[in-house]
Amino acid sequence: MGKRIFGDPMLSRDNSVACNNCHVKAVAFADPQHALSLGVDERQGIRNAPGIANMAFMKEFMWDGGVYHLDFAPPNAIENPLEMDEKMAKVVWKLNRNSTYPAQFRAAFPEMGDTITSPFVLLALSQYQTMLVSATSKYDYYKLGKGELSANEMEGLQLFKQKCAVCHSGELFTNQEYRNNGLDTAFADEGRARITESAADLCKLKVPSLRNVELTDPYMHDARFNTLEEVLDHYAAGVKQSATLATELHQGDFIGIPLTASEKKLIVDFLKTLTDYEFIQDERF
Amino acid sequence: MARNVIALAVFLLFFSETTMACDACGCSVNGVGVGLMAVYRQNYVGMQYQYAPFRSQLEHAHGAVDYFHSFELVARLRVLRRINLQLNQPYRLNIRRHPDGDDKRSGLGDTRLVAHYVLLDQHQFKGGLRLYTEAGIGVKAPTGPFDPDIHDAHNLPENFNPGNGSWGGILQANIVLGYQTGGLTLSGNYQYNGPSTSGYRFGHQWSGKALLYNQFWPNGAISLTPYIGLTAEGIGRDEQADGKYAASTGGKGWFAAAGLNLKFNQWLLGAALSQPLSQHYSNAEVEAKARMTMNLSFIF
Amino acid sequence: MKKFLFLSTLLFGVLFFSACKDEEETKDPGTLEVNFDNIAVINNVQQQLSLVTPGSTDYAYTNALGQKFNINLLRYYISAIELDGPNGEHYHDHMEATASGSKGYYLVDESIPASQLILLEDIPAGEYNKITFTVGVDSSGVVNGASGGSLDPATCHMFWNWNSGYIAVKYEGQSDVSNGGVSGAETVTGDNPHGMAYHIGGWKDIPGGVFVYNNKRLSLTFDTVVKVESKEAPELHMVFDVIKMFGSHHNIDFTGNHNVHKPADGVEVAHNLEHAFAYDHIHQ
Numbered sequence: 001m002g003k004r005i006f007g008d009p010m011l012s013r014d015n016s017v018a019c020n021n022c023h024v025k026a027v028a029f030a031d032p033q034h035a036l037s038l039g040v041d042e043r044q045g046i047r048n049a050p051g052i053a054n055m056a057f058m059k060e061f062m063w064d065g066g067v068y069h070l071d072f073a074p075p076n077a078i079e080n081p082l083e084m085d086e087k088m089a090k091v092v093w094k095l096n097r098n099s100t101y102p103a104q105f106r107a108a109f110p111e112m113g114d115t116i117t118s119p120f121v122l123l124a125l126s127q128y129q130t131m132l133v134s135a136t137s138k139y140d141y142y143k144l145g146k147g148e149l150s151a152n153e154m155e156g157l158q159l160f161k162q163k164c165a166v167c168h169s170g171e172l173f174t175n176q177e178y179r180n181n182g183l184d185t186a187f188a189d190e191g192r193a194r195i196t197e198s199a200a201d202l203c204k205l206k207v208p209s210l211r212n213v214e215l216t217d218p219y220m221h222d223a224r225f226n227t228l229e230e231v232l233d234h235y236a237a238g239v240k241q242s243a244t245l246a247t248e249l250h251q252g253d254f255i256g257i258p259l260t261a262s263e264k265k266l267i268v269d270f271l272k273t274l275t276d277y278e279f280i281q282d283e284r285f
Numbered sequence: 286m287a288r289n290v291i292a293l294a295v296f297l298l299f300f301s302e303t304t305m306a307c308d309a310c311g312c313s314v315n316g317v318g319v320g321l322m323a324v325y326r327q328n329y330v331g332m333q334y335q336y337a338p339f340r341s342q343l344e345h346a347h348g349a350v351d352y353f354h355s356f357e358l359v360a361r362l363r364v365l366r367r368i369n370l371q372l373n374q375p376y377r378l379n380i381r382r383h384p385d386g387d388d389k390r391s392g393l394g395d396t397r398l399v400a401h402y403v404l405l406d407q408h409q410f411k412g413g414l415r416l417y418t419e420a421g422i423g424v425k426a427p428t429g430p431f432d433p434d435i436h437d438a439h440n441l442p443e444n445f446n447p448g449n450g451s452w453g454g455i456l457q458a459n460i461v462l463g464y465q466t467g468g469l470t471l472s473g474n475y476q477y478n479g480p481s482t483s484g485y486r487f488g489h490q491w492s493g494k495a496l497l498y499n500q501f502w503p504n505g506a507i508s509l510t511p512y513i514g515l516t517a518e519g520i521g522r523d524e525q526a527d528g529k530y531a532a533s534t535g536g537k538g539w540f541a542a543a544g545l546n547l548k549f550n551q552w553l554l555g556a557a558l559s560q561p562l563s564q565h566y567s568n569a570e571v572e573a574k575a576r577m578t579m580n581l582s583f584i585f
Numbered sequence: 586m587k588k589f590l591f592l593s594t595l596l597f598g599v600l601f602f603s604a605c606k607d608e609e610e611t612k613d614p615g616t617l618e619v620n621f622d623n624i625a626v627i628n629n630v631q632q633q634l635s636l637v638t639p640g641s642t643d644y645a646y647t648n649a650l651g652q653k654f655n656i657n658l659l660r661y662y663i664s665a666i667e668l669d670g671p672n673g674e675h676y677h678d679h680m681e682a683t684a685s686g687s688k689g690y691y692l693v694d695e696s697i698p699a700s701q702l703i704l705l706e707d708i709p710a711g712e713y714n715k716i717t718f719t720v721g722v723d724s725s726g727v728v729n730g731a732s733g734g735s736l737d738p739a740t741c742h743m744f745w746n747w748n749s750g751y752i753a754v755k756y757e758g759q760s761d762v763s764n765g766g767v768s769g770a771e772t773v774t775g776d777n778p779h780g781m782a783y784h785i786g787g788w789k790d791i792p793g794g795v796f797v798y799n800n801k802r803l804s805l806t807f808d809t810v811v812k813v814e815s816k817e818a819p820e821l822h823m824v825f826d827v828i829k830m831f832g833s834h835h836n837i838d839f840t841g842n843h844n845v846h847k848p849a850d851g852v853e854v855a856h857n858l859e860h861a862f863a864y865d866h867i868h869q
Contacts, residue, residue, distance in 0.1 A: 068749035068789070071730035075738060075746045088739035111685045118739035119684035119731035126730065195748055196794030197849040529818035532868035568869045 001104045002128025003285070005121065010094050011074075012040050012084035019077065019125075022049040026280055028212035029053060029132065035223030039083035046082070046189070048223040050208060051216045053279065056130040059176055063205045063221050066195045070129060071122040088118050095121065132285055134211050135171075137276040143171075149273060156270025163257050164267070166248045173210035173274070179246040180204045182239030182255065183220060191221075202244050214275045228271060232264040328369075330360040331553070331582020341381070342570040343533055345440035351571075354378040355394070359582070367406070371421075373397040377429070377447040388439070392430045392447035399423025399455055415463040425453035425476065433483030442567075443485060443523060443531070450481030467499030470514075484526025488535050492518040496542065510546040515539065516559060536566030538573055555580045612710045613815035617668070619703040619716070620822045622865065623659060623695045627828070634659070634695055634827060637758075639772045642779070644761060649832025652839045654760035654781070656827065657772040659695040660743065661754040662735075664726070665802075666705060667717040671810065674711035682726045687734035690726055692741055693825075710814035714807045716821065720858050721753025721800030723788050742771055745786060748848075752786040753800050754858065756830070760839040767844045781839060785855050787848025797848035799855035805864045812869060820868040826861050833860035 005011070009018040022037040023029040029052035031037045037049045047063050061067040067076065077083045078091060095101045095116050105116045105124070112120050139157075141147030149157065160168075169175045178192040180203050187203040195201075205221050219225040225234065239249050239256035249256055259267070279285070335355040342348060357375040364370055375394030380387055401421035408416045429448020435441045454477040462469045473493045480486040496514030503509060522535035544557025556579045564573050624631045625646050637643050637655045644653035666678040666689070680689035694700045726736055727750055736751070738744035743752040757772045759765075759779040766780075767773045773780035787799040811819045831837040835853035845851045 066748045067746075068727055069730045072738070072744075072746065072749040075744075079746055092739055109684070111683075113685070117684075117733050118737050119733040122731035122738075123684050194847075195789075196791050197797060197847060198793075198795040201794070524816075525818065527818075528816060530816050532818060532820060 001101075001108050002124040002126070002131075004104075005095075005124055006128055010098070011078055011086060011091050013086040013090075014040055016040055017084050019074070022077075022083075023052050025285055027051070027215040028134065028276070028280055030212075030216035035218045037083070039080070040085045043082045043085075045080075047221045048218065051212055052129055053132050053134040053211055053276075054172055054209060055132065057172055060206070064192050064195050065178060065206055070126045071119070073129075074122055074125050088121075092116055092118050092121060132279075134276040134279040136278040137211065138273040139270075140276070142273070150269070152266055152269045153273050156266035156268070157273075159263050159267050160270050163259065163263075167207045167246070168210050174207045177207055178204040179207055179248070180242060180244045181235075182242070182245050182249055183222075183224070183234070185240045185242050187242075189221065200244060203242070204244055204246075210271060211274045212276055212279070214272045215280070228268050229264065232259060232267060235259065236264065327584055328360075328362045329553075329582045329584040330358075331580055333357045333359060333578060333580035335576065335578045337576045338574045339566075340572045340574065341442075341567075342572075343442055343567060347383075349381050349383050351445075352380045352382070354380070357394075367403040369401050369403075371397075371399045371401065371423075375429075375447075379445050379447070381441065381445070388441055388445075390432075390435075390441070390445050390447060394429045395448045395453070396426045396428045397423060397455065398426075399457055401457070401459075413464060415461075415468075417459075417461040417463070419459050421455070421457035421459075423455040423457070425449070425455060425478075427451050427481070431481055433481065433485055443534075444487070449478060449487050450483065451479040451486065453478045466501075467497070470494075470496050470498065480524075480526075485531070486524045488521030488523050490518070490520045492516065494542070506549060508548045510548070511544070512546075512557075513541075513543045515562075516542050533567040533570050536564065536571070538562075538564035538566065540576075544578075551584045553580075553582050553584060614707045614709050615813040615815050615817050615819075617705045617708055617713075617811065617813055618818070618820045619666070619705060620820060621663065621693045621701045621703070621825055622822060623693075623701070623825045623827065625827050631824065636696055639757075639774070639780075640759075640777060642759075642761070646828065648760075648828065648839070649836040650838055652760050652762045654758055654763075654831075654839060656695070656756065656758040658755065658757040659827065661693055661720055661825075662690060662722050662743065662751060663693055663703065663718050663720060664690045664722055665717075665719045666703070668705070668708065668713040668813075669715040669717070670711050670713040672712065674709060674713055676705070676708045676713070678705055679707075680725060682729055682732040682736055684731055684733055687726070687732045687736040690722055690735050692735040692743065708813045712810040712812055714810045715804060716807075716823070716864070717802065717804040719800050719802050720862070721786065721788065722751035723800055726751060727788065748789075750786055750788050752784045753855070754783070754785040754830070756783045756785075756827075757781065760843070763839045763843045769846050770844075781843035783843070783845045783851065783854055785845065785851035785858075787851065787855075795849065797852060799848055799851050801855060801858045803859060803862055805862065807864050807867060809867060811867045817869070822865040822867070824863050824865045826863065829861040830854060830857050833857045 006019045009015050011018060017040050022031045024032050026032060031049040035048060036045045038044055050063070055070050061070060061073045062076065067073045075088050078086050078088060102116060105112060105120060108124065109120050138147060138149065142149045167175055167179055178201060184203070190202055192201040192204040193199060213228065217226055219231050225231045235257040236259040237256060241255055337353045339351045340348065341351050355375050355377050357373055359371070359373050361369055361371045374396050377394045378389070378391040380389050399421045400423060401419045403419045405416050405418040410416065427448055427450050429446070431446045431448045431450025433450065435446055436443055456475045459472040460470070474491060476490045478487040478489055494514060494516040496512045498510055498512035500508055500510045517537070517539045519537035520535050523531040525531050539562045540559040541562055542557060542559040544555060546553060546555040558575060558577050560575045561573045566573060623634050625634060634656060635645060636657060639657045641655060644655050646655065647653050665680060668676040678689045681687060682690070691703045692700060722736065726732060731738065735741060743755060745752065757770050759773065759777060759781055761779055763779045763781045765778040766775060767777065767782045768775055770780070770782035773782055785799050787797040790796050790798070811821060813819065831854070834856045837854060842850055845854070
């Protein structure tokens with residue numbers, strides 16, 4: 001049922017936009033078409049829609065981590081005038097008037113009572129999203145000892161661990177912390193500082209998980225890079241200094257991550273092994 | 286002579302106002318008015334007026350002063366050698382004075398009927414002391430109007446109603462210790478209040494008094510009997526229909542009382558004052574002020 | 586004769602003293618109705634609040650700086666209520682935050698009289714002389730995800746989507762000295778030239794962040810004790826003074842930031858809450 005709601009445009013003001021318009025399964029629940037997704041009335045958002053995978057293992061959500069629990073993620077999209085421009089209360093009203101949702105909700109949530117209320121809508125969506133676990137990529141099979149990586153991919157993996165994994169760490173490929181990765185010197189987006197109200201966090205945003213990164217282009221919060229190559233070019237030579245720049249990108253005199261052309265290529269080869277074809281074709285999702 | 290003195294003592298107890306006070310005060314003391322003693326072989330009928338003011342800090346009162354006026358018809362009739370019946374029928378006028386207007390409730394109060402049995406009819410001791418004792422049992426009928434919504438709909442306390450809306454039972458005892466022309470009268474009173482049809486039950490009431498009196502004859506036809514003493518009254522907390530106590534009800538107080546009866550032939554005229562000495566009414570939200578009674582009766 | 590004498594004296598004594606003995610006290614738990622009365626204390630007199638429609642220039646209230654204002658909306662959460670007594674009695678309200686409902690979180694709304702009465706139940710019998718409560722919703726109401734009842738994000742109008750958490754106190758109204766420009770308010774629009782919105786919230790302790798906890802935990806002692814047991818129906822009356830919310834520790838200036846939607850911006854008003862709530866009286 002959560003899946004049904006996720007795909008239901010009824011959640012938007014004019015019944016035109018559903019969650020899966022900007023979070024498309026085929027690209028690991030990112031937006032396949034638009035750098036900045038389009039909401040109702042073709043309104044353009046301000047940040048790139050991130051992929052939804054492995055949410056069950058994440059502590060905070062959204063680029064600035066303002067959402068503390070997965071249940072509270074959907075209202076941001078639903079009530080944002082640029083996205084679905086609808087009130088949660090109205091969504092609940094629409095669901096209650098629908099011919100089949102009430103019975104589905106009652107069957108799914110015996111403790112709910114007769115009427116659908118918003119917490120159960122959010123629960124349904126969370127239960128669906130937490131099912132979206134991506135752990136069957138080529139890399140995963142290699143780690144489980146059930147598959148192999150090519151020589152290039154292996155080298156890429158070593159380079160990645162050495163140069164990237166300080167932030168994109170662990171099997172989730174993120175340390176779930178907030179970093180300024182030197183995209184600009186002047187900031188249009190205050191980022192994490194909006195939540196912590198601390199100037200020390202200006203333009204820091206969440207380190208995203210790199211799983212399925214091959215599919216979730218364009219990259220960065222404002223979708224400025226179209227290819228992984230551009231991303232690595234940025235880290236190698238494009239990192240800009242600012243007061244809150246991540247210390248990991250400022251080791252000694254060099255700002256950024258030193259990468260040769262062949263190193264970049266090997267890293268990209270490795271990153272492609274994180275693509276989980278079983279995940280994006282899973283009938284359940 | 287002794288009989289006359291006893292008769293007067295009876296009137297003292299009967300008409301001394303603190304027993305009537307229980308009837309009216311703004312703290313659910315819908316009193317007894319039966320603090321009377323048997324007239325030794327004498328019947329009477331009379332009217333008593335009582336005035337009892339209270340300052341109220343109860344919810345919605347905001348310091349208003351409540352005035353309880355009671356006009357009571359009392360009659361006593363001896364039906365058998367040792368048994369007499371007494372009837373009390375009050376008419377009440379209760380007024381709350383607000384800066385922007387008055388709230389009034391008036392009507393007949395609840396009727397009381399008590400039968401007394403004379404246990405000791407002027408028992409003589411050595412040295413001239415005489416003892417009279419009677420005990421009574423009676424009933425109070427819900428004849429007075431009772432509005433169960435008076436609090437929720439009109440912001441007045443339940444005891445602003447002229448009646449209790451319920452049946453009640455009464456127990457009474459009176460003792461007169463006489464010596465020559467004077468003496469000591471003691472009386473005790475207990476009224477059990479049943480629940481009204483709305484389920485609201487006023488707290489049970491008790492009162493007692495001890496009065497010293499002496500009779501004088503300034504000229505032949507008229508006798509004067511001054512008296513002085515102490516009275517006490519108490520009321521249990523009211524209970525709502527759900528069995529919980531009603532807020533700000535119940536209380537007790539001690540009063541100093543003094544009065545004067547004037548008798549001429551078969552007529553008796555009396556007046557008395559009582560002043561609160563210590564009190565705690567309605568969770569200390571109600572303050573009883575000095576009370577006054579006056580009465581006129583015919584003895585036959 | 587002697588028997589009669591004895592009996593009559595006994596009867597008198599019994600009647601005279603019968604009602605003096607106290608009724609048996611049961612030890613069953615009881616209830617306490619807590620009333621939150623929103624007022625403005627003007628010239629030492631408590632005045633009931635009157636809400637006006639948005640846009641009204643009827644200014645009934647004046648803050649500590651002499652600035653006139655009115656009120657369109659006033660709402661706040663009271664949670665985690667505890668009672669304490671002089672003999673060690675203790676009670677804490679049952680707290681629950683689940684999708685099917687929430688307990689122990691009360692949303693007091695000036696426009697909804699019924700919301701101003703909080704009935705505490707199953708209080709152990711005894712005497713109590715102190716109440717402690719939180720103004721706002723702390724982490725317990727957020728960390729377990731979406732909750733219903735008074736915490737339902739769709740219906741409470743007190744939830745920050747962008748920074749998961751509950752607004753503790755929401756005030757909206759206007760002042761003739763405010764220059765308006767309010768955004769994200771429930772009743773006051775951006776084109777209202779004198780509008781004001783104070784949304785006071787903030788519960789997150791973010792490591793390394795500037796921790797602003799705007800919920801306030803207050804303890805207020807009574808001037809008497811309240812008796813709680815099954816036969817009693819006592820009421821506790823508390824007051825919340827709007828004038829003190831805008832002027833006690835800090836005097837809030839309506840010409841300054843009157844469009845408060847972030848924790849840091851609400852710190853001064855939140856601090857004032859410590860003086861805005863008071864014990865008033867008890868009905869026993």
